[in-house]
Amino acid sequence: MSATLAIAWRSLWRNKRRSLLTICSIAVGLAAVMFGQSLLRSFQRQMIEKSTGIQLGHLQVQARSVQDRKVPEVLLAHPDAARRALESDPRVACAATRLLFTGLVYSATASRGVLILGVEPEAERRISILPGYLKTGRYLGGSPRDAIIGTRLARDLDLRLGERLVVMAQKPDGEMNSELFRVAGIYETGSTSYDGQTVYVPIEAARRLRDRPGMASHVVLRLKDIRDIDAFARERGSDLGDPEAVLLTYRSVGSEITGIKKFQDALLIVVLVIIFSIVGLGILNTISMSFFERIREFGVVRALGARPGVVFRLLLAEAALLGASGAAAGFAAGIGIISLLGHYGLELPLGRAMSYFMPFDNIIYMRPMWAMHLWSALGVFAVSILTAVWPALRASRLVVSEALKHI
Amino acid sequence: MEPLIQLKNITKVYEIGGPAMGRLGRLRGGAHPGLSVTALKQLSLDFHRGEFTAIAGPSGSGKSTLLNIIGTIDSPTRGEVHYEGRKVSSLREELLADFRLRSLGFVFQAYNLISVLTAVENVEYVLALQGIGREERAQRAREALRRVGVEAQADRRPDLLSGGQQQRVAVARAIVHRPMVVLADEPTANLDSKTAEALLALMLDLNEEHGVTFLFSSHDPRVLSRAKRVIQIHDGCVEGEEDRE
Numbered sequence: 001m002s003a004t005l006a007i008a009w010r011s012l013w014r015n016k017r018r019s020l021l022t023i024c025s026i027a028v029g030l031a032a033v034m035f036g037q038s039l040l041r042s043f044q045r046q047m048i049e050k051s052t053g054i055q056l057g058h059l060q061v062q063a064r065s066v067q068d069r070k071v072p073e074v075l076l077a078h079p080d081a082a083r084r085a086l087e088s089d090p091r092v093a094c095a096a097t098r099l100l101f102t103g104l105v106y107s108a109t110a111s112r113g114v115l116i117l118g119v120e121p122e123a124e125r126r127i128s129i130l131p132g133y134l135k136t137g138r139y140l141g142g143s144p145r146d147a148i149i150g151t152r153l154a155r156d157l158d159l160r161l162g163e164r165l166v167v168m169a170q171k172p173d174g175e176m177n178s179e180l181f182r183v184a185g186i187y188e189t190g191s192t193s194y195d196g197q198t199v200y201v202p203i204e205a206a207r208r209l210r211d212r213p214g215m216a217s218h219v220v221l222r223l224k225d226i227r228d229i230d231a232f233a234r235e236r237g238s239d240l241g242d243p244e245a246v247l248l249t250y251r252s253v254g255s256e257i258t259g260i261k262k263f264q265d266a267l268l269i270v271v272l273v274i275i276f277s278i279v280g281l282g283i284l285n286t287i288s289m290s291f292f293e294r295i296r297e298f299g300v301v302r303a304l305g306a307r308p309g310v311v312f313r314l315l316l317a318e319a320a321l322l323g324a325s326g327a328a329a330g331f332a333a334g335i336g337i338i339s340l341l342g343h344y345g346l347e348l349p350l351g352r353a354m355s356y357f358m359p360f361d362n363i364i365y366m367r368p369m370w371a372m373h374l375w376s377a378l379g380v381f382a383v384s385i386l387t388a389v390w391p392a393l394r395a396s397r398l399v400v401s402e403a404l405k406h407i
Numbered sequence: 408m409e410p411l412i413q414l415k416n417i418t419k420v421y422e423i424g425g426p427a428m429g430r431l432g433r434l435r436g437g438a439h440p441g442l443s444v445t446a447l448k449q450l451s452l453d454f455h456r457g458e459f460t461a462i463a464g465p466s467g468s469g470k471s472t473l474l475n476i477i478g479t480i481d482s483p484t485r486g487e488v489h490y491e492g493r494k495v496s497s498l499r500e501e502l503l504a505d506f507r508l509r510s511l512g513f514v515f516q517a518y519n520l521i522s523v524l525t526a527v528e529n530v531e532y533v534l535a536l537q538g539i540g541r542e543e544r545a546q547r548a549r550e551a552l553r554r555v556g557v558e559a560q561a562d563r564r565p566d567l568l569s570g571g572q573q574q575r576v577a578v579a580r581a582i583v584h585r586p587m588v589v590l591a592d593e594p595t596a597n598l599d600s601k602t603a604e605a606l607l608a609l610m611l612d613l614n615e616e617h618g619v620t621f622l623f624s625s626h627d628p629r630v631l632s633r634a635k636r637v638i639q640i641h642d643g644c645v646e647g648e649e650d651r652e
Contacts, residue, residue, distance in 0.1 A: 003528070003535035010523035300519040303480050304533055304580070305508020307501050401481035404515070 004310065008317035011290065019322065022286045026326025027333055029275045030380045034334030034373045036271055038366045039346070040264045045367070048226070048250070050358050051257050053129035054189065056250040057096075057220030058229050061086070064246045069253045071100055071115070072217040079216035081241040086221060091232055093224045096123035097216040099206045103169035105149075105199055107157035114153065115198045116167055118206020127222045130187060130200065133359065137161045137185030144202055147181035150195030151188040159183050167199060171211040179209045189359035256357075272376070279326075279380055280387040287319050291391040298395050299403025308396035315392035316385055323384025327377040334373060341366040409492055410453035411587060411620065412477060417486035419447040419472050419643070446472040447483070447643040454588070454622060459614040461634035462624045469643040470624035471592050477622060478511055478590045479503045490587065508536055512581030514591035514623075518573040520565040526576045527552060527561040530583050537584060551579035554617075555609055571602035578609065582619055591623035595630055607633050 012019045052058055061082040063074040076082065079097045087095045099118035104111055121141035125131055130148075131139045140146045147165060149157075159165060161183050168178040181201055189195055207213050223229060229249050237247040251258045291298075298311050345363040423442040446469045454460060454477075462470045475481035476488060479495055488496040495506055507513075520529045527548045534544035552558045555575040557568075565573050574594060581589045591610070595603035607630055613619040623634075631637055639647040 003532055006528070007521060007523060014523065296519070297521060300515070300521070301532075302504065303478070303507065303513050304536065305504050305506075305511070306536055307504045309501075310536065399481075401475045404480070404519075 004314050005317055005321075008314055009321055011294070011318055012321055014293075015289075018286055018289065022282050022322055023326045023329060025282045026279050026323065026380060026384065027330035029279045030327055030330025030377060031334040031337060033272055033275050033376045033380075034331070034368075035337055035366075036268055037369050037372045037376065038334075038338045038341075039364065040268055041369045041372070042364050042366045043348075044261050044264065046361065046364065047257060047260065047358070050129070050360055051254055052222075052226070052250050054194070054359055056254045056257075057127060058223045058226055058250055059221040059233060060248050060250075060253050061219040061221075061240060061242075061245050062217070062248060062253075064244050069248065069255075071102065075099070075212060075215040075217055076219070076242065076245055077215060078242050079219050080214075082245045082247075083219045085239060085241040086219075086236060086247075089232070089236060091223050091225070091228050093222045094123060094126040095219060095221045096120050096127045097203060097219050099203055099210070099212065099215065100217045101169055101206070101210060103167055103209075105153070105157065106166040106168065107159050107163070109158045110156060112153060112156055112197075114167075116169060116206060116209075117198060117200050118203035118209075119200055120203050127220055129359075130189075133187040133189045134185045135188045137183065139185055140200060140202055142184060143182070144205055145179075145181050146184035146202065148185045148187060148200040149183060150198060151186055152192065152196035153199070154183070154186050156196065161186065165199075167201065167209060169209050173211075177209050177211060179205055181205070191357065191359045193357060194359065272379075276379060276383050280383045283319055283322060283384045284387040284391070286322060287315055287388045288391045290318060291315060291395050295395075295398060295403050295406040298398055299400050299406065302398065302400045303404060311398075312392045312396035315395050316388050319384050319388030319392075320381070323381045326384070327380045330380065331373065331377045335368055338366045338368050342368075408455065410489075411456045411458075411491060412452075412454040412622075413487075413489040413492075414450060414452045414473075414477070415487045415489065417447050417450045417473075417476060417483045417488070418445065419469075419476060419481070420445050420484040445643055447476070450486070450643070450645060452638065452645065454620070456587070456620055457614070457618055458636055459611060459621050459634060460623070460636040460638065461631050462622065462638050462640060463626060463631050464624075464640035464646075465626055468640045470626075470640055472643075473640065474590050474592050474622065474624050477588075478513060479507055508533065509584070510587045512584070512586040512589040514574070514577045514581050514589060514594045516593040516596045518565070518570070518577050518597070520573055520576055520580075522565055525562050525564055526557060526568065526572075526579075529565070529576055530580045533580055533584050547583055548579070551583040552576065554582075554613070555579045569602075570598055571606065574598060574602075574606055575609065578606070578613070582613060582617075588620040588622055591621060593624055593626075595625065595627060600629070603627070603630065 062069065062072050063076050066072040066074045083095050083097060086092060097120055101116055103114060103116045105114050121139065125139065135151060140148060163183050165181050165183060166178050167181060168176055171177050207215065223232060233247050233249050240247060301311060342365050345365050347363045350362050421444045423444055462473055464470050476483050483496055487494050498506065524532065530548035530551050531544045534547060549558060549561060552561050555578050557572050557575045560568055560572055595606055598606060610621055611633060614621055625631055635652050637649045638645060
């Protein structure tokens with residue numbers, strides 16, 4: 001250890017309580033930042049997993065001229081061409097063709113306006129998490145007239161397993177068409193909008209209903225690794241085998257997901273700035289006190305022949321040691337808390353705020369976000385050093401003869 | 408023989424109150440620029456290698472100011488300081504620091520050891536600033552402590568040493584890098600008479616046996632009686648000089 005570091009380290013412990021309090025405040029600040037980062041990212045991860053798993057997929061092929069990307073009003077005339085072109089890519093885990101439209105559903109006692117999703121049962125089992133939410137019955141695929149509905153819709157229409165329902169939708173010529181289905185399964189995602197408003201039927205039945213043979217509203221792709229979506233969209237977007245088709249990421253289709261994520265990230269930055277400012281003020285206070293208490297000592301060091309830069313570095317080294325100790329303690333505490341909450345989960349007091357839009361578990365299992373946490377720890381360390389620059393500059397510019405007279 | 412140190416027409420004026428006082432004076436309708444105190448007036452002196460010289464005078468006579476200017480930790484308002492013919496009083500701060508580090512040793516009235524370092528580390532610190540390696544500086548620091556008689560206390564921190572021991576450590580720190588001159592500002596003022604006598608004997612021994620040049624200030628007649636040359640200062644002027652060799 002160099003002489004400067006030795007003096008810096010030992011100087012920190014001249015006032016143990018003050019240094020320990022400063023280290024604790026840095027540690028608590030960093031742990032809080034890490035907790036916030038992990039909480040938001042774990043929250044966002046679930047939000048993305050659920051929304052891509054149940055509806056959006058990682059990527060979608062839609063008609064270029066679609067206005068409403070959530071419920072495409074323009075259909076793909078040749079969805080199989082795009083699907084074949086993309087499915088062979090080794091990054092693709094699975095693909096499915098869907099036909100989504102609005103319609104009416106009738107039971108013997110009531111009717112409701114719903115979203116009707118025509119799906120390929122086998123492909124859908126691999127691409128969608130919906131089969132996992134089945135409460136009673138089975139998934140599509142047993143009969144071409146199977147339908148899956150949510151618990152809320154079943155209650156509203158007074159429908160039970162095996163009972164009949166009629167789905168009505170408009171054909172291209174404006175005529176209404178209807179098909180008879182039987183309730184093969186009832187799911188419960190916990191989401192008000194899904195459980196009360198979506199009916200799943202086989203895609204061929206849906207095409208018949210709308211008189212759109214071979215057509216689809218979109219092709220959904222699930223990649224083996226979600227991190228590949230941007231590269232995939234960039235590389236394969238112009239290679240769809242259909243000039244009228246366009247390849248979109250889930251962020252483009254579900255723009256509200258991106259909006260929520262951006263809002264949360266902005267909040268996190270505000271919290272980060274507040275906490276970093278508090279950490280900075282703590283360090284500034286400690287180093288300033290250290291400076292005022294040791295003016296005479298700095299005068300001695302300068303008289304002995306130390307250049308101004310030596311004194312400057314001495315105080316910066318003290319701040320760096322404080323910052324490093326606090327960052328190390330905070331990092332350990334943060335990882336400890338996150339690991340604990342990753343194991344036991346953290347129940348968020350969200351009520352049904354999130355699950356109105358999509359299936360969402362209010363218990364979050366937090367995961368460490370290593371890169372973000374490391375950057376935050378480095379940020380705390382950098383803030384520690386930066387806030388010490390002013391007192392260090394003052395110390396280095398002391399007039400030696402006056403500093404020696406300081407009591 | 409060229410003097411080791413030459414002071415040429417040194418004048419030192421302190422502005423007390425400074426700009427704030429000046430502003431106050433102007434606000435009151437006057438042209439008062441602040442209070443000026445002349446600590447040294449047109450002072451010229453030569454010092455030679457191997458001297459054991461005391462600068463004597465009552466409190467406020469300018470002894471400390473003179474030592475500070477010789478030690479380059481304060482600058483003269485007018486005049487020049489030369490070391491071995493080289494003008495140092497106009498050097499910039501970094502070069503002055505380097506000069507002090509290589510060429511000067513300091514002993515302060517209040518010892519001024521770095522409280523978080525042990526005795527040997529305090530002595531080593533000057534060598535560390537010079538960039539000397541750990542082993543060599545430890546060896547030289549212990550040798551310096553041995554020479555001043557506090558080797559047994561080498562690993563103690565200053566708060567566990569007596570005043571006399573601390574001042575001996577300060578002397579070891581001042582001589583460890585073999586400076587041209589050791590400047591000591593009232594080195595015995597905080598010591599009892601017996602300890603002061605022992606410290607003075609040590610300084611004299613270092614001067615006679617090892618050729619260390621000492622310039623020190625004091626107003627204690629017992630200390631002054633041991634000096635080989637005494638320069639009397641009063642009101643910033645040399646009032647008298649006595650060479651006893």
